[in-house]
Amino acid sequence: MTLIIREEQFGDEAAIFKIxxxxxxxxxxxxxxxQILVDRLRDQNALVLSLVAVDDEKQVDAPPAEKTVVGHIAFSIAINTDGSAPWYAFxxxxxxxERQAEGIGAQLINQGLTTIQSWGALGCILTGDPKYYSRFGFAVSPxxxxxxxxxxxxxxxxxxxxTPTGTFFFHPAFYE
Ligand SMILES: CC(C)(COP(=O)(O)OP(=O)(O)OC[C@H]1O[C@@H](n2cnc3c(N)ncnc32)[C@H](O)[C@@H]1OP(=O)(O)O)[C@@H](O)C(=O)NCCC(=O)NCCS
Structure with a gap:
């Protein structure tokens, strides 16, 4: 089955929550x-890029999104105290x-980074395991x-x- 990375559409919300x-x-x-954080970001119009990985829907007969959405990534705006912009967080x-370690996460991350770069992103931040994210060019930046x-x-x-000179903030939805 072909994997497609596309933007979240109306009707994908429940599948994203479950995944x-x-x-x-x-x-x-x-x-x-x-999963609640994703909903909070969406509710607060802070989910500036929401990508899903989908098993090719054309090949599945009338699929409910729950069966075909196999991955998701959320991007939001991040703020730097030096006033530079725009920065993003994922x-x-x-x-x-059942579908981990097939490269789906890497496809979501790479496509997301390409998209925000095309929007003029200065950079992207995250909190996570450096062993995984270093392969995408992320560096621990205390x-x-x-x-x-x-x-x-x-x-x-x-x-x-x-290069930023201040410190970053994630969107307030991360801390509610
Ligand atoms: C993290 C995640 C999104 C990666 O997606 P994926 O499709 O499984 O990853 P890929 O197939 O692109 O890459 C697989 C590699 O990532 C590694 N990996 C997966 N999750 C990892 C994690 N949390 N920390 C470190 N490495 C991780 C695997 O060991 C594998 O390493 P290898 O390539 O050296 O063998 C997915 O595993 C997942 O949903 N994990 C649970 C939720 C989670 O931890 N999200 C990220 C929180 S920071």
């Missing part, structure tokens, strides 16, 4: 509310447990970390020649 919940369930680093990123994030997991990838 995120399933992907993070039982993970020692999970907050347990990652996360949560989730792949349904000097730029928000005070309320674990600095050893805070990472930045520059997408421009601008």
């Amino acid at each position: 995120t919940e399933d992907a993070f369930r039982g993970k020692p680093y999970a907050g347990g509310d990652e 996360g949560p990123v989730s792949v349904t447990p 000097d730029f970390s928000p005070a309320n994030e674990p600095a050893e997991y805070f990472q930045l990838k520059l997408l421009s020649t601008t």
Whole structure:
């Protein structure tokens, strides 16, 4: 089955919620509310890019989204205290447990980064395992970390020649 990466459409919300919940369930680093965070970002118009990985719908007879959406990534705006803009953050990123380690997460991340770069992004931040995200060009950047994030997991990838001088904030929806 061909995998398609496309923007979230009306009707995908429940599938995205379930994939995120399933992907993070039982993970020692999970907050347990990652699926609710995606809904909060959407409700607050902060989900500036929401990509889903979908098994080719044309090949599935009248599929409910729950069966065909196999991955999701959320991008939101991040703020730097130096006033430079625009910066983006990504996360949560989730792949349904049965389909992990097939490269779906990498496709979602790469397509998302390409899209925000085409929008003029100065760079992108995230909190996550450096072992995974270093392959996409992210570097642990404690000097730029928000005070309320674990600095050893805070990472930045520059997408421009601008180096920030301040620290970052994720969207307030991350902390509700
Ligand atoms: C993280 C995640 C989105 C990656 O998607 P994926 O499609 O499974 O990943 P890919 O196939 O692109 O890459 C697989 C590689 O990622 C590694 N990997 C997957 N999750 C990882 C994690 N949380 N930390 C470190 N490495 C991870 C795998 O070991 C594998 O490594 P290898 O290429 O050296 O063998 C997916 O595994 C997932 O949903 N995990 C649970 C939710 C989660 O942890 N989200 C991110 C929180 S920061």
